[in-house]
Amino acid sequence: MTRTRTLGGRSRLRHLLGALCLVLVPVVATVGTGLDPAAPPAYAATGDDSRTTVSGKGEFADLKITVSQTRNLVNQVVRITWTGGAPTVSDTAYAANYLQIMQCWGDERGPGTDQCQFGGSSALGAGAGNQAAGAYTNSRQLNYGAHLKDSENQPLPPPSPSGISYAPFRSVTGDEVSPGNWNEFFDVNSTNEIPYARTNARGEGEVYFEAQTGVEAPGLGCGDATEQQGGTVTGRGCWLVIVPRGTSEVDHSAYTSQSSGQLQSSPLSPANWKHRITVPLGFEPIGSHCPIGAEERGTLGSEMAAEAVTRWQPALCRTGAKAIYGYAQVPDETARVKLLSGKPGLVFVGEHAPVTTPREAHRKPVYAPVALSGITIGYFIESQAAFRAPDAVKQRNGTRMGTLRLTPRLVAKLLTESYRDGVSRFAESVAKNPENLGRDPEFISLNPEYADLDFGGKLGDALVPQPLADTTRQLWAWVAQDPAAAEFLKGTPDNQGAHGDPKNAGTTVNPHYRNIKLPVDSFPKSDPYCQPFDDRPDFPLCIQDKKPYATDMHAAARAAGRGDTLARTSWDPTATPPAYKKDPPQPAGQRAVLAVTDTATAERYGLLRAELLNAAGKFVAPDTASLTAAANARKPGTDGVTVPDPATRNPAAYPLTVVTFAATVPADLTPAEGRDYGTLLTYAAGAGQTPGVASGTLPHGYAPLPDALRAQTRKVAQQVTTQAGKNPSATTPAPGTGDGGTSGDGGAGGSDGASGGTGGTAGGPGTGSGGVAAGGTQATTAPSASPGQVVAPPVTGNPSPGAPAASALGDPTPGWAVGFVRNALLICLIVGAVAAFTGPLLPRYLPRLLAAARTRLRR
16 A cells, blocks of 8 residues: 555646646647638538448449548547448458458549558457458568469569568658558557458448548648638548458459468459549648637636537637637646636636635636536447357457446446456456456346457456546546445445345455545556566566556547557567557457546547446436436536536436536636637537537537526626626736736736737736646647647538648748747656656645635735
């Protein structure tokens, strides 16, 4: 336990140092691209329905492939389904009849093999895990020996020194690329290729494909901002390419004639490539496309608002006074500190900010509901039959599991390292417990469709975010209110006690969590077990490497959607110093990952959402109906901030529903700030509640706010607009003497602290316009990098794949600004490096420090 306390102390210090960086991050975030946001959307229509169905040709003419979304794409997951295919040969291998899927760049004629991201998965060998495939089928290699030559008789690329001819990769940037199966632009950890997609006995199939932007795949450049004629800014289009594989090889021989009894050749071989099926993809342009010189209004706060606020940003800067709204993701407690600091800006929180010192009546915070969503256990689990499973179960290998039911006690087992695969099979603390969720009789009794499956060392835990959060406390409160879970956490085996079932395995809570005091706002990793190795006694494998935290819920969801556990268990003695390096994602068809995330981000990355047991005894998944039912069942709270009721008996209510509130103190705003924040709130209660995929809409995974909550938000919007700056007891400061507001022209300072203005000196006393916000981790960047991104206006129905590279419009960024940003980034990097060794002191102690400071000033 001493080890755990030491790690906790470091974690607190890390958050304190991270808070310093928030002073600098907004300034960096507000240096725009200079691209014109006023250009109209190039899509004639921007609804959800950009689903596209394409057909094969020749011997694959019966194949019909449907892609769920092909426009307004960011870094996200799309669903690909097909019918009319021939069943994949063998349910335990990929011998013949499967699809190979990749993303490519190219012009309007479509891509060539040298423009496609494919081959990185071959670093793990051919096939998917223990499901074998031909030697070159997931590679870029085009020569296969004397007995297999391509019938198209095209010249092979120049061979490497080892005599291998690889299909070259040509990046969209024109940079030199090393020959081989992977290169400087993609590898086994970053590629989104699906080398093997299985077709079932009915001729159908389904996969979830990660669409990558130029942030994730710089060699493709999808979504790179491109200026069209007339000033329209669009995202560079790309292509989805599907290569169907049949039963014949590139020389027309049958797959059975090959030595392995499997297809051998690469999909990039000309005879295979000619059967390709292409689908154009339209991407949102990466970056900020709001007008330079506009007022900049900072917002910061809860990650639960991230997907919505960043989707609204491009529309908001074309609304009202056309202000630019920055967004920085910070812990909830940091946002509450900011709210009560005297310079509130606009913050997003899930709970009321307790006022620890007397405040004038006119300086009370106001709260407006802006988003309705939920916490979820997102999952990506593919069927993996046990060795002795029935043939019918084996035929489902690689198909996605569509249901997952979890009780509070099962979630408690996952979050307390109580499964052996959640720590280590060598750890004494859990030696008598089941290996993982799939081998827990309690789980199987609720999920009988998992009975004949074997997930190996997977499903022992869930990816969890590291930052402190109100949502984490809400999840633990739901666990704690359940009698069976509470009994388990006190040390009672799951087959004993008032709520035990004799059929259960007798699983006990990991002793390092026994009698944990709940709720807490973090996910502790308290078991100190480290696995020793004789060949490296000074480098045991500990939980920080084997089961690391995700940086936030967005990172957890994206990793799970890729089948990536984030684990670092591969020993690299050649590193300096030697270290465990990151493991590649799980092989296609053998993925099984859980993640604690929010419903909107789970939707974005194609995760299914678990059905959770509510207090009425019903298993409920998060959807619009269940989120709305729970919102209507919330209990009254302070200043209009309702609180969740995990004990509600409404059978339709989803138990982890979250309402996110925007909050500010009108008296602490300037009139201009009040006008602009009022505009944001009015938009959030109106057009911002329309579900969709285009900029300005409500992302899927959120439920539209009920009418009563919208009315509350409109009322607060009016209050913020009309009461901003009205402080009868205060003395109005002279113009230009503010201490850190956001004035685009370097005028009087205001309260905005999340993003710097375009004039004056940021952050310091005097005539500055850049504000200071306490604490923080993440600022707005690009649509695909993080939930704190800017999602730009819709792109064209014709993706214009060959459009030229982006060019900036308007005045260039001044040299002094670039120099300042460079220094700010350097300081952030230094602070981040120090902070990497430490965590959440700020939310614990900063409120006390501020309160003490106020008391001292009054003296």
